[in-house]
Amino acid sequence: MVFRSSPVPSARALGEGVGQLGSKAAERPGDEPAARHGCGSAADDRSPDLSALTRDDKIDLVSGRGLWRTASLPRHHIRSVLMTDGTNGVRFVPAQIDDVGEQADLGAFLDTVDTARGETALLLGRSLPMTCFPSGATMGCSWDTALMYEVGRALAAECRLLGVQVLLGPGINLRRCPLAGRGFEYCSEDPVLTADMAAGLINGLQDHGVGASLKHLACNNSEVERTSMDSVVERRALHELYLYGFERAIARSDPWTVMTSYNRLNGVQTSADPWLLTDIVRKRWGYRGTVISDWHGIQDRPASLLAGNDLDMPQSDARKRRLRTALAEGRVPDAALDGACRNVLRLIERCDRAAAMPPLAADFDAHHALARKIAARSCVLLVNRDDLLPLTATCGHWLVIGSGAMEPRIQGVGSAGVNPRQCDIPLDMLRQTAGAGVQLSYHAGWADDGSIDPQRRQEALEMAARADTVLVFAGTPPDVSGENADRPDLALIPAHDDFIAALAGIHPRVVVVLTHPDAVILPWVGSVGAVISAGYAGQGFGGAIADILLGVENPSGKLPVTWPARLEDSPAFLGYPGEHGTHLYREGIFVGYRYFDARRITPLFPFGFGLSYTRFSYHGLRLDRSVLGRNQTLSISFTIRNDGPVYGREICQLYLGRPEAPRRAIPAHPRRALKSFACVALAPGESRVVDFVLTRRDFAYFDVVLDEWFVPEAVLSIEIGASSRDILLQTELTVAGDSALPRRLDLHTPPGIVMETPHAAAELTEWLAAETGAAPAEALAILDRCRTSFLGLHDTLSWSLGRELDEGALIQVLERINRENGIP
Incomplete structure (x- = not known):
């Protein structure tokens, strides 16, 4: 192996060079990607x-x-x-x-x-x-x-x-x-x-x-x-x-x-x-x-x-x-x-x-265009009553409210913070995208600290009453969370919530654009015309949100998390963030939508949810087999069609579902779990076949006794949906289970489990007959009578015989059974 000395220019020297680049591309020839792992x-x-x-x-x-x-x-x-x-x-x-x-x-x-x-x-x-x-x-x-x-x-x-x-x-x-x-x-x-x-x-x-x-x-x-x-x-x-x-x-x-x-x-x-x-x-x-x-x-x-x-x-x-x-x-x-x-x-x-x-x-310049592109594709349309969006240039007078339209919050705080090379201002981009046909007015709405005095509030409400459409840029409190600081709650800035509710009371066409780090609670959500979740959308946010609002881009974002209707509904609520140096993950495997499904809780917005300006239909779900054997894969296909009037992108989600199991089923499983997804772009009237392939591992859970992934025998549901709560196609699949290793036996294993274990009945019958002098048939009858005991094997047998059995001798028999069953 040869190590070559390859000096890197000083950061200060590089900084001086970068400062002179402006928005031009660096003077570097060639742009071909290397082969994967090149x-x-x-x-x-x-x-x-x-x-x-x-x-x-x-x-x-x-x-x-x-x-x-x-x-x-x-x-x-x-x-x-x-x-x-x-x-x-x-x-x-x-x-x-x-x-x-x-x-x-x-x-x-x-x-x-x-x-x-x-x-x-x-x-x-x-x-x-x-x-x-x-x-x-x-x-x-x-x-x-x-x-x-x-x-x-x-x-x-x-x-x-x-x-x-x-x-x-x-x-x-x-x-x-x-x-x-x-x-x-x-x-x-x-x-x-x-x-x-x-x-x-x-x-x-x-x-x-x-x-x-x-x-x-x-x-x-x-x-x-x-x-x-x-x-x-x-x-x-x-x-x-x-x-x-x-x-x-x-x-x-x-x-x-x-x-x-x-x-x-x-x-x-x-x-x-x-x-x-x-x-x-x-x-x-x-x-x-x-x-x-x-x-x-x-x-x-x-x-x-x-x-x-x-x-x-x-x-x-x-x-x-x-x-x-x-x-x-x-x-x-x-x-x-x-x-x-x-x-x-x-x-x-x-x-x-x-x-x-x-x-x-x-x-x-190309990177800024990419930042704007992914910001637009990441906007999630949460509410769109009566198809209020997209807005058109004939909508007349728009009032934009909120300092976020002029000083947008585009990122979080901490080591992930980036000094943006440029930043699209939403109000400027709205003016540019809407054109001269729309009259745009602006009101800051609230002070920098989020407060609003009664006079400013009344002024903004009067302006809103005269506007055809009201656009509100709202968000969570700045600089109270980020690296080294958790959020205290899921609320927006209180003045934002209050102001949005007041606007919704006087105007039917209120559109709310949200900037926020994660899920938020929206007490006014049933009263406004439209809601867009923009998250922290980076330096292209202004152009992206203008494109979404005016229909230049069709929203295709889907929520990657479940939004609870209240903080108390979140899976980690009772144990978060821990105490006395210990943080117990009490919810186990039931994280996110898995928890909401198991508890049958209706979220504010489910995992995978997001609206569009067009409509999609799903048809013709097919599997390449109805029974999945060992060492086999499963091929899945269906057709999706754009039935609406405009070009759009749909996120098709593949879930592995399980029929409603007994409440205390062991081992527990989530009602459904995401296994794959596909992003499909379609013109109006266009359809496309979507294919998925699942491997054996996709059907496994982690068995803590075996310390290995294990596929149980089961009848499962292959589900295709537009969200975790919007399953549009489904069909059954029978899965042949793995050959399970029997449970490791010890003195405290209940007799019923012991007697169902291969080799156990014969080995224990022979040992018990020798230990007690009973005939083999009588020894087997003693073991059968003990099957219903909830106590361990040793204690149950000792009580049944009226004397203490030799623990060491019984351990030797149980270890021999374990070895015969391939259990280390």
Whole structure:
């Protein structure tokens, strides 16, 4: 393996160059994407020769240098890797990149991640202006993996302009509770949607020469005491939901790095958890990339290295000293250090290969157009009474209310913040798109702090009464949530709710545009004409919302989370955000729509919901088989048709449904679960056949006794819908189950279960006859009489015989039965 020294220009020098680019494309020839994994899959890498490196070299190699680089070893021709934040854009702060030392940037780092410090605009102003795409939660509303690939490619171009080799995203923690401060960064409450959208972005990045960092592994679902809180999650929910998104995304995109989270998971810090990082990530999933820590997320460096956390970021001389001491004392073997070094060197080699790829132009005009495009496709039309939208140029006089129309809130707060290169102002874009035929008036509505005095309120109401249509830009309170701070509730700014209700009382044509991080409660929703959820839509928000309102774009966004009618209905309500350092995930596998279905709760808006300006019909559901055998896949097809008057895009959703089971069915299963989806664009009158393929794994649940995925015998429902509550086609499928291993037997297993276990009746009859001197038929009769006991086998038999049986002898018999049944 050859390591080439490839100096990267200083960040300050790059910053000066970027400042002169304006909105023009960077002067770089060539734009062809590399072949998938053209920069190399970790599985293709050969083990590097570490013999020339000293122990100190190796310690440096697995530790950060400054805030954003790995260490370089010039005499070994090993160069550093440059990373930076970027879940919805590239956050590049030249001063932080160039300064070296563990203390140099600590204050800047804490300012960035601590929402309570405020001064958001000032902090963003220190970073170079780059394209600000919609937040992860907003892009999740598009359900468009191809569009995510385009975003990944654009991010790669901007990274390469700056010399950034690894972008620290995407974040894919499940949106378990709408209060979570970083929920705006993450895609969905469902692991399938989350993983597939993430894989699209990662492939777009890595196919064009920039590595991704899939984060935060795992169960970092609250900002409350996030570096010490223990997320306590039962194993089935962990595998089926919180880990499955990572597993599926890794399988579909092979991210160059995976980032551990700050929190503890079932009692162990994730960055130092050998079960998570070695047993699951490395052995079960087969991941061969590089595992890195979140910034200052490692509390015990020797333990984290032993667990499988390869790279400690950022620089910490104290953690390096502790690791050096542990190695010298033999508490950490050199073999563990060598393994981490190999994984870091694989990352460096991938970056070296990427440097040899054809140049990629950073066309900021094209990227802005892309930001506007995905913002429009991510808008979710929640309400449209009497087809109030789209508006037309004949609508006369429009009144626009709300400071968000002039100073839009386009993103969340924290390490995901991007200094936008430009920003479409909604009011300006409405004027431009509507043209001269519409008279537009504007009223700020409320003060910057969200308050409104009676005189301004009355003035706005009088203006509204004279307008033909009223457009209200409303949202959640600014800077009260984000990284390091959860939301206190699901409400909009109180003055916004009050004002919208008052407007709805005097005007039938009130349209509300919402900017928000996650689900919100809308007490006035039944009174207004239309509602659009825009989320945090990035720098193209103004143009996108004008396109949606005026019908230039047909809304096609669908909710990636369930919106509860009230906070108390949310699945995590009783246990969120934990207490005394422990956060119990009490809802188990029933997260999001799974919980609402199980409890038969009507949400405000269901998972997968979103309206359109056209109508779609679904027909002709077909399966390639009615019985799914072992080692078989299932092909599914149906036809969708655009029956409406305009071009539109529909998100077709495939669910695996289960007929209503007994309330206490064991094991429990969700009523339905998303298994795949497709984004279909159709002209009026056009139809198309949509195909899905499910594998055997799609029918499995995680059996905690077997510690493996298991497919039970079942009659299931294949369901096609426009949302989780709007199933339009369905048909039955019989699934042949896996051969189940019998349950492991011990002294406390109830006799009824024991006697149903293969080999048990014969073995126990023989043993009991020898133990008591009874005839075999009499011994079998004794065992049969014990079947109904709820006590364990040993206690039941002892009570039945009137004497204490030898525990050791019975254990030997039960262990022999276990071995005969293949149970270790």
